[in-house]
Amino acid sequence: MFAFSDRIKTLQPSAIREILKFTSYPDVISFAGGNPAPEAFPVDKIKAIMNEIMDKDPITALQYSVSEGYTPLRDWIKGDLNKKGIFNWSRDDLIITAGAQQCMEMTAKVLCNEGETIICEEPSFIGSLNSFRSYNSKLVGVPMDDEGIDPEKLEQALKDNPRTAFIYLIPNFQNPTGRTMSFERRKQVLALAYKYKTHIIEDNPYGDLRFSGDDVPAIRTMDTEGRVIYAGTFSKTVAPGLRVGYMCAEKSIIAKATCALQVSTVHTSILSQMIVHRFVTEYDFNEHLEGLRKIYGHKCDLMLTNLKLKMPQSIKFTEPDGGLFIWGTLPDGDMDYFVKKAIDRKVAIVTGKAFLVDERKPTLSFRLNYSTPTDAQIESGVDTLADVAKSIYKA
Numbered sequence: 001m002f003a004f005s006d007r008i009k010t011l012q013p014s015a016i017r018e019i020l021k022f023t024s025y026p027d028v029i030s031f032a033g034g035n036p037a038p039e040a041f042p043v044d045k046i047k048a049i050m051n052e053i054m055d056k057d058p059i060t061a062l063q064y065s066v067s068e069g070y071t072p073l074r075d076w077i078k079g080d081l082n083k084k085g086i087f088n089w090s091r092d093d094l095i096i097t098a099g100a101q102q103c104m105e106m107t108a109k110v111l112c113n114e115g116e117t118i119i120c121e122e123p124s125f126i127g128s129l130n131s132f133r134s135y136n137s138k139l140v141g142v143p144m145d146d147e148g149i150d151p152e153k154l155e156q157a158l159k160d161n162p163r164t165a166f167i168y169l170i171p172n173f174q175n176p177t178g179r180t181m182s183f184e185r186r187k188q189v190l191a192l193a194y195k196y197k198t199h200i201i202e203d204n205p206y207g208d209l210r211f212s213g214d215d216v217p218a219i220r221t222m223d224t225e226g227r228v229i230y231a232g233t234f235s236k237t238v239a240p241g242l243r244v245g246y247m248c249a250e251k252s253i254i255a256k257a258t259c260a261l262q263v264s265t266v267h268t269s270i271l272s273q274m275i276v277h278r279f280v281t282e283y284d285f286n287e288h289l290e291g292l293r294k295i296y297g298h299k300c301d302l303m304l305t306n307l308k309l310k311m312p313q314s315i316k317f318t319e320p321d322g323g324l325f326i327w328g329t330l331p332d333g334d335m336d337y338f339v340k341k342a343i344d345r346k347v348a349i350v351t352g353k354a355f356l357v358d359e360r361k362p363t364l365s366f367r368l369n370y371s372t373p374t375d376a377q378i379e380s381g382v383d384t385l386a387d388v389a390k391s392i393y394k395a
């Protein structure tokens, strides 16, 4: 009825949000979400911090603030990134955002003209894909293998799309596949970004949630040309409701991102930033992260053990070293039918289609989340999925 803008009229609500509506029914076991575990929230500490802020520094927390972010938090993040080998040359190469999601949206706004290309791993995180879609970019998905995005196909995509604004990557425990990009692959991808003079967004919301294997250096640690834009967040390590993330990039990009943030939200909630800053400095943040790794490592192991034991062998699963997701792949057949059968039996999973650039393409994959269900729900949900699977696949 109304004439919506070109940038928004074809944008659809996320398929996952639609599934999540259904999963709010109490008798449904949901492997469809992507939220942190309820037991992972440091509720008492945040309550104490909020009281302390209101007692000691209420006006700073309630007043307008600067767009670049709360200086003590920016300094803490820079120290944390330095420890991980991500060196910053000045305070001007970091801005605090309302979660990592805003980094994707702002980068598209800052670097991508209408009709220009954004290359991503396929499958990829739907929230970012929708951000890119909202700028009328041309999205090009490049397939992955166990080591990450396929470098030959990436190079072909870069040749085919000379107006590529940037390559969007989630190198650690990727959403939705749970895969981690190998060090070799990270070097290759960076070399391609240099060769074709484009940028990379390195989205790393799960990097601190590694529960097995060794850390792999971030792509940004190797970047000498300032081509990598690094997106971080406290959503998975403190609380997503606080909406605090950050973008670390070459300072001219941050300067433009600051203009973009100023015109949309003025600044990220200063109260949230002060809460995060006090949480990471007044308590033992490493101990907190260790606790999270224990929770997710345990749940991932429980789900994988059950899947391997109960599901037909022909259905394959990734084995993540961190993060929140396992990716399953059927040998053949109809993914929509499998998802529907599971939902009929009150277990919600997400079809792999939701993570594709073109959602009409067929897929045999699906995403499982292990962070939100309880141990008992993981066991009985996998029992049900196995029943459904065995009714379709013999072995």
Ligand SMILES: Cc1ncc(COP(=O)(O)O)c(C=O)c1O
Pocket (backbone or CB within 6 Å): 034, 098, 099, 100, 101, 102, 125, 127, 128, 170, 175, 203, 205, 232, 233, 234, 235, 240, 244, 245
């Ligand atoms: C890969 C990826 N990037 C970004 C986000 C968004 O995180 P935030 O809450 O920091 O905006 C998510 C959330 O699930 C994610 O999985």
